[in-house]
Amino acid sequence: MLQLSIFLENAKGRLAEVISLLAECKVNLRALSLADTKDYGVLRIIVDDPEGTALKLRERKVVVSLTPVWVLKVPDRTGGLAEVLNQLVQQDVVVEYMYAFVEKENEQALVVLRVQDKGIMEKAMQTLNLPVL
């Protein structure tokens, strides 16, 4: 799954501007997270058509990068996420960052994972056969 990452300067109203731009492009945000530093932020979003959305944003002079991530279905109960993470750790997967969201139709808990090494993650996923979105 590809995630869209958007560079945002720390300026009043900039986040709202970009989110409105996404609305104008009729993009439905399934999940988002915002990493912030002193001067800028990186907005990370999961959408249905990442490539098409990236194209539209680039036309509007927004800097976007497409990043491969994994979206895993997590059992929605106490310890559900811990179980999944522990399994991944055993397969030597190192997580760069992650964020979670819930799909309301099926009350499904989902986590977006960005890992350090794509190859290791691919192997781990084959071995563990974890449910993905």
Added chain:
Amino acid sequence: MDLANNVSQETERTEEQWLEGLRKTVEMVLPIQHYQESYGAIGIKSATDIKSLKDFQKLPLTTKEDLRKNYPFGLFAEPMENIVRLHASSGTTGKPTVVGYTREDITLWARIVANSLKRAGVTKKDVVQIAYGYGLFTGGMGLHYGCEELGAIVVPISGGNTARQLMLMRDFGTTVLACTPSYALYLAESLEESGISRDELKLKIGVFGAEPWTEGMREEIEQRLGIKAYDIYGLSETMGPGVAMECPAHKGLHIDEHFYPEILDEEGNPLAVGERGELVITSLDKKGFPVLRYRTKDLTTLHYGTCSCGQVGWTMDRVSARVDDMLIIRGVNVFPSQIEEAILLEGFEPHYLLVVYRVGNLDQLEVQVEVNETSFFDEVRELEARQQRLHKRIEDVLGISVRIRLVEPKSIPRSEGKAVRVVDKRNKEVK
């Protein structure tokens, strides 16, 4: 070899031959009150008092301030009825400096520029799009007359209106672009977004000048526009573009034989060949407004010898810094070009702005650099690492710490003429 397009080659001149020309210029300016007074004060009453180049080097320097004091026409050497054209520098830092040309001066200038263009390989078959500003600034008109003298097809489009520039570049089959390096870069950037593909253009040569630029900037422009870029040098006070010009060897700029160059240190003492300092120019054979030992405020190095292109004579390194552009940050001299070089080396775009401000009594320099598709990474850590590397590189070069701020693309205003690289907020606070 196309003999008709041969650049007129300078032959080696002896000290006596140089002196002959320099004395003529002294003779031209002596009737002017300003020179009479300053030269009289050191006992120079006639051109024949200049017996050697050493004597010549004792003559007082001419500065922009002298031109302002004699505003507008006080330093002209010909009666006004013989002047056919005026040009002036932008008076951003005071009154403009005004220069006048006789008919012969205009002809001479056209020949000099034509010769410069030949050096870059421009021929009468070329279509030259002049995107320098036309008007009081010498860039547009200077290139224009030079192109006509050469017999090339001139497209006098002037600066600005970028979409139209690109359309005509395609439709007219422009082969040569003349403008400032920063505008060339802006045109390259706009081309990528315009829907016009590079294959539709016949562009092959760029003649760029009127602002300091770095070798990294040249590579960037050459790569993005797919052309060979040549540096043309000149300033209105000495004539305009054409004072010096690069040849395909790219080993510095050949100084036209109608100008006598010197390099001086900060106190005005002559420096040896190969040493870096301020370029000082004396015009030869220029009649309306001859200049004697004019301080250009451009920092460069002079060389003398034979170039691989066959030219014998003076060359100067590309001007990458102007005395006026120098910022003093916490007592350290900083030139924007040093920062530009670091930015390009770290893989960022050459779109930057230097903002100087003061916190308490301490100068702060903020370097704003645009992030683009290639320099932006999803991981904040990687982005911060790149920012750190740029920070370190600039610190290594300047010896002071600056603040790096990554900004969104296209957020730094593009220039259609001379780029604005510095915003100094300290001056306002002082006044």
